[in-house]
Amino acid sequence: MPLRQAVRSAIARVHPFQAPWYSEKAGFFGPHYLKEYVYDLTPERTLAEIDFLEKTLALKRGDEILDCPCGHGRHSIELARRSYHVTGQDLNSFFLDEAKKAANRAEVSVRWVRGDMREIPFEDTFDVALNLFSAFGCLESDEEDQKTLDQTAKALKRGGRFVLDIMNRDYIARTYREKVKDWQQFSDGSAVLVERQFDPATGRNVQKRIRILKNGKRKEFSFSIRIYAVEELEAMFRKAGLALKQVCGNYDADPPTPDSMRHILIAEKS
Numbered sequence: 001m002p003l004r005q006a007v008r009s010a011i012a013r014v015h016p017f018q019a020p021w022y023s024e025k026a027g028f029f030g031p032h033y034l035k036e037y038v039y040d041l042t043p044e045r046t047l048a049e050i051d052f053l054e055k056t057l058a059l060k061r062g063d064e065i066l067d068c069p070c071g072h073g074r075h076s077i078e079l080a081r082r083s084y085h086v087t088g089q090d091l092n093s094f095f096l097d098e099a100k101k102a103a104n105r106a107e108v109s110v111r112w113v114r115g116d117m118r119e120i121p122f123e124d125t126f127d128v129a130l131n132l133f134s135a136f137g138c139l140e141s142d143e144e145d146q147k148t149l150d151q152t153a154k155a156l157k158r159g160g161r162f163v164l165d166i167m168n169r170d171y172i173a174r175t176y177r178e179k180v181k182d183w184q185q186f187s188d189g190s191a192v193l194v195e196r197q198f199d200p201a202t203g204r205n206v207q208k209r210i211r212i213l214k215n216g217k218r219k220e221f222s223f224s225i226r227i228y229a230v231e232e233l234e235a236m237f238r239k240a241g242l243a244l245k246q247v248c249g250n251y252d253a254d255p256p257t258p259d260s261m262r263h264i265l266i267a268e269k270s
């Protein structure tokens with residue numbers, strides 16, 4: 001492995017004195033995340049995503065669905081509202097508390113589980129498992145990501161389907177070839193500065209985000225997310241006992257093109 005790549009992957013893996021960036025303690029996934037992504041995660045978007053799932057998977061009332069990681073529960077709650085039996089699992093207790101409150105307001109019932117996606121405490125239980133909105137790839141290495149797939153496959157019934165929604169590597173490699181700098185301002189006066197770059201040697205999208213709060217305080221987050229090509233995922237799926245059946249380029253179920261921002265993969269437990 002070339003030295004530059006070895007150093008980068010060591011940095012991605014080993015933070016001996018730091019909580020992993022995706023953990024609750026590190027603070028990226030918390031109240032401010034919901035504010036930063038408010039323009040991305042609109043109710044209309046969630047409804048369109050669930051419409052896609054119902055149609056593409058031909059879901060049946062009462063199907064058992066695992067949403068992991070479920071975040072603040074936007075998919076779990078809408079699925080429960082449409083009469084599916086939903087389990088939402090996530091590492092983050094703040095997000096789970098928000099999800100519970102929203103489920104109570106919507107008067108729906110969801111089984112909430114706090115836990116790591118590498119340890120899913122179910123076996124042969126679900127008709128469908130979801131891993132949506134780029135939650136896959138945030139762990140330290142491909143081996144750790146493989147554990148997520150192994151555990152998800154274990155939790156599915158035979159013939160159960162797995163839906164993985166990630167960024168399209170071709171699109172990212174092309175658009176984040178140079179360092180992309182960008183910023184966003186929010187109605188409460190806070191702002192976030194973002195710097196992104198794709199590293200083709202490690203296949204990781206490296207981001208630095210600086211939050212500037214309205215009192216002038218700054219908080220900096222750095223993280224990297226592994227962006228997989230479809231053929232890499234197909235091999236990892238196979239290892240986990242999942243067969244790739246379909247790839248869509250968006251939630252209108254169009255076939256993927258090099259310009260599709262996202263890849264939505266549908267696999268089946270063999």
Ligand SMILES: C[S@@+](CC[C@H](N)C(=O)[O-])C[C@H]1O[C@@H](n2cnc3c(N)ncnc32)[C@H](O)[C@@H]1O
Pocket residue numbers: 022023029068069070071072073074089090091092095115116117118131132133134135138
């Ligand atoms: C980008 S959000 C996506 C959440 C949700 N699927 C959605 O579409 O809104 C990523 C989520 O992954 C969760 N997460 C990150 N690492 C995790 C892990 N190792 N185990 C379980 N959840 C994790 C975070 O807490 C966060 O809720």
